[in-house]
Amino acid sequence: MAKQQADNITMASGGTYSLATRGAKDVIDRATPRVLKAIEGLGIPADRARFTMADMGCADGGTSLEMVSAVIEAVQRAAPGVQSTVVYADQPHNDFNALVQIAHGLGPFESWSRRFDNAWPLVSGSSFYLQAVPDTSLDFAFSATAMHWLSEKPCEIESHVHMVGASAEEHAVFSARAEADWLTILQHRLRELKPGGRAVFVNFCRDAAGHYLGNTGGVNMFDTLRDIWHEFVADGVINSEELARMTLPQYYRTVEEFAQPFDAGLLPGMRLESIETAQVVCPYAAQFQADADLETFASGLIGTIRSWNQSVFLGALDGSRSLDERHAIIEDYYEAYRVRVLDDPTGHGMDYVHAYMTVVKDS
Amino acid sequence: MAKQQADNITMASGGTYSLATRGAKDVIDRATPRVLKAIEGLGIPADRARFTMADMGCADGGTSLEMVSAVIEAVQRAAPGVQSTVVYADQPHNDFNALVQIAHGLGPFESWSRRFDNAWPLVSGSSFYLQAVPDTSLDFAFSATAMHWLSEKPCEIESHVHMVGASAEEHAVFSARAEADWLTILQHRLRELKPGGRAVFVNFCRDAAGHYLGNTGGVNMFDTLRDIWHEFVADGVINSEELARMTLPQYYRTVEEFAQPFDAGLLPGMRLESIETAQVVCPYAAQFQADADLETFASGLIGTIRSWNQSVFLGALDGSRSLDERHAIIEDYYEAYRVRVLDDPTGHGMDYVHAYMTVVKDS
Numbered sequence: 001m002a003k004q005q006a007d008n009i010t011m012a013s014g015g016t017y018s019l020a021t022r023g024a025k026d027v028i029d030r031a032t033p034r035v036l037k038a039i040e041g042l043g044i045p046a047d048r049a050r051f052t053m054a055d056m057g058c059a060d061g062g063t064s065l066e067m068v069s070a071v072i073e074a075v076q077r078a079a080p081g082v083q084s085t086v087v088y089a090d091q092p093h094n095d096f097n098a099l100v101q102i103a104h105g106l107g108p109f110e111s112w113s114r115r116f117d118n119a120w121p122l123v124s125g126s127s128f129y130l131q132a133v134p135d136t137s138l139d140f141a142f143s144a145t146a147m148h149w150l151s152e153k154p155c156e157i158e159s160h161v162h163m164v165g166a167s168a169e170e171h172a173v174f175s176a177r178a179e180a181d182w183l184t185i186l187q188h189r190l191r192e193l194k195p196g197g198r199a200v201f202v203n204f205c206r207d208a209a210g211h212y213l214g215n216t217g218g219v220n221m222f223d224t225l226r227d228i229w230h231e232f233v234a235d236g237v238i239n240s241e242e243l244a245r246m247t248l249p250q251y252y253r254t255v256e257e258f259a260q261p262f263d264a265g266l267l268p269g270m271r272l273e274s275i276e277t278a279q280v281v282c283p284y285a286a287q288f289q290a291d292a293d294l295e296t297f298a299s300g301l302i303g304t305i306r307s308w309n310q311s312v313f314l315g316a317l318d319g320s321r322s323l324d325e326r327h328a329i330i331e332d333y334y335e336a337y338r339v340r341v342l343d344d345p346t347g348h349g350m351d352y353v354h355a356y357m358t359v360v361k362d363s
Numbered sequence: 364m365a366k367q368q369a370d371n372i373t374m375a376s377g378g379t380y381s382l383a384t385r386g387a388k389d390v391i392d393r394a395t396p397r398v399l400k401a402i403e404g405l406g407i408p409a410d411r412a413r414f415t416m417a418d419m420g421c422a423d424g425g426t427s428l429e430m431v432s433a434v435i436e437a438v439q440r441a442a443p444g445v446q447s448t449v450v451y452a453d454q455p456h457n458d459f460n461a462l463v464q465i466a467h468g469l470g471p472f473e474s475w476s477r478r479f480d481n482a483w484p485l486v487s488g489s490s491f492y493l494q495a496v497p498d499t500s501l502d503f504a505f506s507a508t509a510m511h512w513l514s515e516k517p518c519e520i521e522s523h524v525h526m527v528g529a530s531a532e533e534h535a536v537f538s539a540r541a542e543a544d545w546l547t548i549l550q551h552r553l554r555e556l557k558p559g560g561r562a563v564f565v566n567f568c569r570d571a572a573g574h575y576l577g578n579t580g581g582v583n584m585f586d587t588l589r590d591i592w593h594e595f596v597a598d599g600v601i602n603s604e605e606l607a608r609m610t611l612p613q614y615y616r617t618v619e620e621f622a623q624p625f626d627a628g629l630l631p632g633m634r635l636e637s638i639e640t641a642q643v644v645c646p647y648a649a650q651f652q653a654d655a656d657l658e659t660f661a662s663g664l665i666g667t668i669r670s671w672n673q674s675v676f677l678g679a680l681d682g683s684r685s686l687d688e689r690h691a692i693i694e695d696y697y698e699a700y701r702v703r704v705l706d707d708p709t710g711h712g713m714d715y716v717h718a719y720m721t722v723v724k725d726s
Binding site for chain 1: 450
């Protein structure tokens with residue numbers, strides 16, 4: 001096992017990640033036919049005794065419960081006597097108490113582990129930057145909405161919070177880190193997969209139209225996140241060093257970037273079977289279109305946005321501020337975003353833009 | 364997977380379990396030669412690719428780190444190319460955040476997972492009353508100081524806190540539950556072990572001299588625990604219904620009771636290779652003998668005692684009391700024990716009395 005340590009970034013804990021991220025589940029639901037096709041591609045014989053899959057970067061595991069259930073059902077249909085193991089993996093600062101309870105059906109969702117005999121959840125504290133299980137252990141690997149997190153922040157993005165708004169120079173640094181990280185991620189999966197094994201990755205991307213999460217034609221969410229911090233600097237709430245540190249260690253790859261290590265022959269024994277990009281509409285914006293309930297829309301949207309970035313922003317605030325003060329700034333920040341939505345909801349939302357891909361290891 | 368739910372009893376959390384239970388680690392250290400003999404008995408060939416073990420009822424995993432390390436070392440010596448997996452299992456309300464961090468070496472202890480390439484921790488939220496992994500997955504199963512917890516409390520023990528002080532009638536009810544539970548525990552392990560696999564269980568017991576945890580010739584710890592609650596009733600601090608609920612759902616088996624399902628032919632395909640009882644001295648009492656530091660002794664002893672029973676006692680207090688009041692009663696209770704030790708330390712301590720056994724599944 002490599003000794004590299006995963007980062008300290010955490011999703012909202014206590015099972016609230018899945019509650020706050022209905023859209024992340026919609027994305028996995030959209031990927032499920034692709035997943036089931038990959039399972040079919042495994043050609044599981046009727047006398048197969050064992051099946052092992054992994055969900056990598058699973059957070060609290062709530063968003064993938066139904067997908068996992070569909071996989072186990074398909075595998076049991078192919079091989080009625082099979083015993084399945086599902087390895088839920090995330091970095092060691094993840095909320096594993098929430099994950100275990102959700103996997104065992106003790107959380108707010110129904111779990112496959114209560115429905116199926118002969119199927120067991122296991123949990124790993126190895127991030128996808130590490131090998132998580134022995135060589136040739138996995139029939140199937142899955143990951144959704146996780147691999148945009150880089151192994152480290154390669155530089156600060158001075159005048160924005162995200163690489164989508166980086167300068168050319170900053171972009172090049174982020175791009176190089178993302179290229180190396182993607183290769184590392186795939187090399188570990190190449191070792192973990194059995195011969196003939198398959199993986200489905202559903203990753204945030206920049207699509208052919210230049211769209212990405214929260215930027216699909218309306219108000220650009222990331223520009224809004226940046227603008228409010230700039231206002232906070234102008235108003236003297238935070239200082240410019242803090243602003244510079246407000247850099248999400250993420251990279252949204254293009255289809256070409258996802259294909260690059262395969263095209264470059266860097267992964268002998270593994271091929272990218274198919275890749276497509278697709279948009280999944282913001283569930284909060286969709287509900288607002290239907291019910292025109294502005295308060296609910298603004299609260300839901302802000303809740304889903306903050307669930308994945310507030311730990312980064314909180315960590316960027318100066319340590320000389322009291323923890324109470326830091327929390328107060330964070331609350332004011334998201335409140336400012338909420339007020340913008342309340343003032344004029346037009347174009348606000350967080351549509352998802354993902355690349356859906358299937359990877360196959362040679363038999 | 365059985366749908367039976369594990370109980371709600373929790374050990375002290377946040378990694379404090381292992382810190383408060385130096386003695387539990389001493390017990391595992393004492394078992395390690397037996398463990399290594401069992402590993403030797405597996406006859407692992409030099410070309411073995413995979414080794415899988417489990418630590419069941421592991422709490423935060425801190426007490427077994429060195430034992431696990433010794434096992435992996437022995438397995439890698441036998442088969443240099445082997446890749447090992449260690450499944451840490453405990454009931455779903457265990458503190459898995461502490462467990463993952465300790466297993467990954469991010470807690471207060473050094474972990475084998477940082478020392479060895481080719482060895483990975485996995486975590487399971489299945490208690491030992493459930494099958495935790497697929498059939499014939501495990502080369503080796505281990506459990507220490509855990510299987511005295513019954514699957515449920517079969518009745519209240521009216522005038523004591525533990526079965527060691529139960530009436531004959533209460534004892535019979537506890538004994539029947541313990542017999543059924545022990546068989547269930549072994550039947551699951553029989554399925555999980557590979558043919559020829561081995562298990563080492565280190566369980567609290569009542570030995571041939573009638574000794575058991577905290578009762579090895581000096582002051583009887585369990586009688587002290589009872590006496591203080593009786594005083595609390597006499598003083599009107601708690602009521603008699605609460606006293607009756609102060610019943611630890613535990614059973615200390617005898618060697619004969621551990622051997623019973625094997626002797627009765629209830630486990631075809633599995634045999635009890637060896638069993639012995641042994642005492643491990645209370646580390647706090649031993650240190651007090653050496654340094655005569657009474658304050659440190661009293662605090663250390665009370666800390667280790669409360670780490671495994673305070674959640675039960677807290678849960679026995681009436682729900683109509685405020686949580687603050689319940690916590691205050693619990694603090695007063697252990698303080699009363701501490702004062703007893705300070706007043707006269709003679710004979711106080713928590714010596715461990717365990718049965719150490721090796722179980723073999725037929726090849």
